[in-house]
Amino acid sequence: MFYREAGDFKTSYAEDNQTFPIKFDRYRYYFVLVVALLVIPFVISDYWANAVLLPFLIYAIAAIGLNILTGYCGQVSLGTGGFMAVGAYATYKLMTAFPWMDMVSVTLLSGLVTAIVGVLFGLPSLRIKGFYLAVATLAAQFFLVWLFNRVPWFYNYSASGQISAPERSMFGMAVTGPNAEVWVKYLFCLFFVILLSWVARNLTRGSVGRQWMAIRDMDIAAEIIGVNPLKSKLTAFAISSFFVGVAGALLFSVYLGAVEVGEAFGIQKSFLVLFMIIIGGLGSIFGSFAGAAFMVLLPVFLKILGVDMLGWATDIVAHIQLIVVGGLIVFFLIVEPHGLAQLWRLTKEKLRLWPFPH
Amino acid sequence: MSMMQYQPYETEDGRTIGNTLMEMKNITLRFGGVVAIKDISFDIREGEIRAIIGPNGAGKSSMLNVVSGFYNPQEGEVWFRGEKRPQMRPFEVARLGIARTFQNIALFDGMSVLDNIMTGRLNFMKSTFVDQAIWWGKAEREETANRQKAEEIIDFLEIQAIRKTPVGRLPYGLKKRVELARALVAEPKLLLLDEPMAGMNVEEKEDMSRFILDVNDEFGTTIALIEHDMGVVMDISDRVVVMDYGKKIGDGTPDEVRSNQEVIDAYLGVAHD
Numbered sequence: 001m002f003y004r005e006a007g008d009f010k011t012s013y014a015e016d017n018q019t020f021p022i023k024f025d026r027y028r029y030y031f032v033l034v035v036a037l038l039v040i041p042f043v044i045s046d047y048w049a050n051a052v053l054l055p056f057l058i059y060a061i062a063a064i065g066l067n068i069l070t071g072y073c074g075q076v077s078l079g080t081g082g083f084m085a086v087g088a089y090a091t092y093k094l095m096t097a098f099p100w101m102d103m104v105s106v107t108l109l110s111g112l113v114t115a116i117v118g119v120l121f122g123l124p125s126l127r128i129k130g131f132y133l134a135v136a137t138l139a140a141q142f143f144l145v146w147l148f149n150r151v152p153w154f155y156n157y158s159a160s161g162q163i164s165a166p167e168r169s170m171f172g173m174a175v176t177g178p179n180a181e182v183w184v185k186y187l188f189c190l191f192f193v194i195l196l197s198w199v200a201r202n203l204t205r206g207s208v209g210r211q212w213m214a215i216r217d218m219d220i221a222a223e224i225i226g227v228n229p230l231k232s233k234l235t236a237f238a239i240s241s242f243f244v245g246v247a248g249a250l251l252f253s254v255y256l257g258a259v260e261v262g263e264a265f266g267i268q269k270s271f272l273v274l275f276m277i278i279i280g281g282l283g284s285i286f287g288s289f290a291g292a293a294f295m296v297l298l299p300v301f302l303k304i305l306g307v308d309m310l311g312w313a314t315d316i317v318a319h320i321q322l323i324v325v326g327g328l329i330v331f332f333l334i335v336e337p338h339g340l341a342q343l344w345r346l347t348k349e350k351l352r353l354w355p356f357p358h
Numbered sequence: 359m360s361m362m363q364y365q366p367y368e369t370e371d372g373r374t375i376g377n378t379l380m381e382m383k384n385i386t387l388r389f390g391g392v393v394a395i396k397d398i399s400f401d402i403r404e405g406e407i408r409a410i411i412g413p414n415g416a417g418k419s420s421m422l423n424v425v426s427g428f429y430n431p432q433e434g435e436v437w438f439r440g441e442k443r444p445q446m447r448p449f450e451v452a453r454l455g456i457a458r459t460f461q462n463i464a465l466f467d468g469m470s471v472l473d474n475i476m477t478g479r480l481n482f483m484k485s486t487f488v489d490q491a492i493w494w495g496k497a498e499r500e501e502t503a504n505r506q507k508a509e510e511i512i513d514f515l516e517i518q519a520i521r522k523t524p525v526g527r528l529p530y531g532l533k534k535r536v537e538l539a540r541a542l543v544a545e546p547k548l549l550l551l552d553e554p555m556a557g558m559n560v561e562e563k564e565d566m567s568r569f570i571l572d573v574n575d576e577f578g579t580t581i582a583l584i585e586h587d588m589g590v591v592m593d594i595s596d597r598v599v600v601m602d603y604g605k606k607i608g609d610g611t612p613d614e615v616r617s618n619q620e621v622i623d624a625y626l627g628v629a630h631d
Contacts, residue, residue, distance in 0.1 A: 013505040014498060202493035206501060207476075207483035214466050214477050221464035224426060225540065226452035226481045235487065283468065 019201055025348075036190060041183040049182035050255075056296045057189040058250045063276040063288035064200050065243025070274075071282035072204055073236035074216030075125050079137035081269035082144035083241050084248025085261050086114045089154050091249040092163040095176075096156055103168050103175050103253070107192065110249040111242040117144075118241020125233050129219075141270055148261040164258035176253045185254045192250065196243055200285055203239065212236050213283070244273075275325060279332050281341025290340040298324065361437045362401050371575075375596065376404030378437075379580050380425070380548060385434035387420055394420040395431065396604040402548065407574055408582045409591045412601035413624060418584045419461060421601065422552050425582065426458045427451030439547070453481050455547035459537045461556060461584075467526035471536050474525055475511060478540040479504040511543045514576075515569060531562045535569070542573060549573070551583035555590060563587065567594055592616065600624070 010016040020026040044053065062080060069075050090110035094101060121140040125133050148154045155163050167177025174180040175188050203209050211232045214222035223229055252259050259265070272295060280291020299321055306317035336342055361378045368374050380402040387395040395417045402408045410418045423429040424436070427448045436443045438454060446454075457478070466474050482504055489496040512518055515535050520528060525536060534554065541549055554570065555563045567590055573579050585591045591598060592612040600608035600615055602624040608615045615621055 013502045013509075017498075017501065017505070199491045202491050202497070203487075206490045206493070206497055207480050207485070208487065208490050210469070210473055210477045211480060213469050213473070217466035217468050218464050221460065221466070222477075223448045224428065224452060224458060224464075225478055225544065226449050227477075228447075228449050 017205070019205075022352075033194075037187075041187055044183050044186055046182055049186055051300055052296060053186055054182075054189055054255045056292055057186070057193045058247050058255055059273065059276060059296060060193055060289050060292040061196055061250070062244050062247035062273045063280065063292045064197060064285055065240045065247065066273050067277045067280075067282065067285070067288045068200060068204070068212070068243065069236050069240035071277055071284065071287070072209060072216065073212040073233060073240075075122070075233060075236060076130065076134040077137040077240070078134050078267070078270045078274065079121060079140035079144070080244055080273045081265040081267060082141040083114050083118055083244040084251060084269060085144055085148055085265035086117050086241075087111060087245030087248030088252035088259060088265065089148050089163065089261075090114065090245065091253050092156075092165065093154070095166055095168060095253070099166070099168075103170055103188070104191075106168075107246055107249045107253070111246040114245020114248070115238040115242040118237045118244070119234050122234055122237030122241075125237065126230055138267075138270075141267055145261050145265060148265075160260075162258055162260045163252070165253040168253075176257070178257070180254075188254060189250055192246055196246065197285055197289075200239075200243070204285065208232075208235065216283075275329060277339075279328060279339055281339030282337070284338070284341035286344065287339050287341030290344070294340065295325075361440060364403060369596070373405055373575060373578075375406045378402070379404045379439060381437040382421075382425070383435040383437065385421070385424055385431045385436070387417075387424060387429055387431045393604055395424070397434075398601070398604075398606045399434075400599045400606065400609055402580060402582055403597075404580055405574070405578055406580060406596040407570070407594055408580075409595035409598045410582065410584050410601060411586075411588070411591055411598055415603075416601040417604040418601055419552060422458070422550055422582070422584055425548075426456055426550055452544070455545075456550065457541035457544045457546035457548075458550035459534075459541050459552060459554060461552040463530075463533045463537055465525045465533055465537055465540070468524065470522050470524055471517060471528070471539075472508065472512075472521045474536055475508045475539050475543050476504065478543040479508060481544060482507075507545075508543050511539050514572070515539050515542075531558060531565075534558070534562075534566065538566075538569065538573075542577070542579075545577075546579060549579050549581045551581060551585075553584050553586065555585060555587055563590060570594060 010021070020029055040053070062084060066077060066080050069077050087110045090113040091106055094106045094109055121137060124136040128136060149161065155161055165176045167174050167179060169175060170188070173184045175184055204212070211222070211227045214225070214227050215229060215232050219229060222232075248265065251264070256264060276291035276295045277288060278291070279294055280289070281287025302317050302321050302324070303314075306312045306320065307314055332339055361381045364377050366374055366376045378401045381399075382401070383399050385395055385398050386393070398421065410421055412418050420429060424431050427446050427450070430445050438456075443451075443454070466477065469477070483500055485497045485500050512521055515538065517532065517535055517539065520532065525533065528536065538551075538554065551570070555566050558566065570581060570583070571594055574581055583595070595612060597610060598608070598612055598615045599606060600618070600621045607624055608618040608621040610618070
């Protein structure tokens with residue numbers, strides 16, 4: 001009923017171009033921001049933070065990153081896990097080499113390192129596309145995990161081969177390490193989510209984003225009208241890897257605290273993020289959030305339903321989860337390739353006219 | 359060597375046809391053993407509508423692809439605006455001011471009409487990556503300025519009502535028009551149209567012819583086009599190149615070409631005795 005554009009006139013192109021052109025949408029967005037910033041930090045509990053909110057925020061960044069590459073620029077990547085590992089190990093090396101450095105700089109620098117690595121592995125995309133590119137990025141995934149496993153310099157020659165995040169504080173409060181409070185961790189991750197999704201939105205609505213989408217939709221025509229495919233694809237790889245690297249850095253330093261590379265950043269992580277954007281919606285920032293929320297909440301929901309309410313064994317529920325996710329991927333690929341974001345868009349289109357159909 | 363020199367003149371309908379804009383000199387293009395274009399030379403003058411016609415497989419589209427930098431000919435030179443054009447990638451040719459449309463529409467299906475047209479403006483977008491990431495300020499001003507130009511073209515081609523529609527949902531005739539808009543918005547010095555009227559009914563053809571003439575008249579854009587409909591070609595073009603089997607068999611005004619014996623033979627067939 002409130003979702004109306006009638007009477008909401010746009011008198012300039014800037015107004016017509018805004019992210020949420022409909023007033024109701026705009027206020028809903030401000031409302032979510034206020035709740036996320038001013039309400040949740042006071043009511044957050046350990047369980048909710050660790051089971052839902054932190055992974056949601058971190059995977060949302062990774063999903064936006066992969067969505068820029070796959071959803072906007074059309075370059076399939078199965079190397080997300082490997083690039084997250086780059087972010088995590090860069091963070092670890094920076095934290096141990098420069099103990100005085102604050103965590104925001106460390107995280108952003110890790111993203112930058114990942115961006116460089118991403119560009120390197122993006123070079124084959126100039127020659128190959130689709131399925132073959134996916135295989136090339138798969139090589140990146142296995143190579144990077146192997147590298148971090150085998151070269152002791154990356155884990156500072158520790159006996160276990162693991163890396164663990166030392167304690168670092170910002171404004172006198174611990175952000176990483178065992179003494180960090182969950183609300184601090186939450187706000188730290190939220191800061192990056194807000195910053196990066198804003199950047200992603202800006203890049204995708206402007207000339208850079210249109211070049212990516214042009215390459216995705218028809219690369220030959222894109223080149224004929226003046227898109228430099230080399231530059232465009234590599235910037236997509238760089239930006240995407242930057243996001244994924246930041247997500248990996250946060251996953252390691254803030255969320256997990258200690259990781260073993262094969263376990264935390266294996267191929268299943270690449271698929272997890274890919275599933276997020278397929279279910280959430282390719283080429284949509286909202287879709288990245290929706291997909292991340294869905295994939296994070298599904299196990300929690302199934303556990304509550306299966307284990308706590310119906311009394312099933314935990315492993316059965318885990319198997320059911322695999323079946324449900326697999327089924328949904330097939331369903332979305334066939335019925336709605338644009339995912340939850342498209343369903344949301346259709347709902348909104350219906351709502352604009354509701355309850356009158358014309 | 360330099361380009362052919364002409365004296366400007368005024369046409370009956372008051373347009374000025376200037377000096378040579380582009381000249382193709384002895385172009386030969388081969389694909390393996392197949393010779394698609396054989397030693398063809400012709401020029402395009404500023405402000406004119408130049409047509410390339412010929413039977414199927416004559417090499418017209420290959421010729422257009424050479425002009426737009428999509429193919430690099432094995433022999434011959436391409437001169438543009440007084441300079442010899444070195445071997446270039448297609449996106450570099452676009453930056454010289456050559457825009458084109460395609461025979462089988464090549465729009466970006468996942469994007470809206472407006473976004474498609476705005477993509478045509480990308481050579482005018484100078485804000486850096488960082489500007490765009492921050493958006494406020496330079497990137498936004500630039501977006502608005504270019505949007506203004508895009509809207510002018512949208513008005514010109516009368517597609518206001520569909521500007522936010524995803525291109526994939528549009529009917530054929532409108533897609534052709536959006537593609538023309540995307541090429542036009544780049545303010546090209548030379549506009550290449552590959553069969554702009556293919557697959558259209560009479561009314562759509564009339565509309566398209568009118569748009570082509572208006573573009574030429576109002577913006578002074580030089581146009582080179584390939585078209586099968588002889589009636590249309592003879593009506594709207596100033597000069598016509600006729601190709602057959604990769605060779606040039608005629609060049610001149612529509613009237614000259616119409617009375618050329620070789621052209622008549624190619625189109626109607628020759629009696630063998």
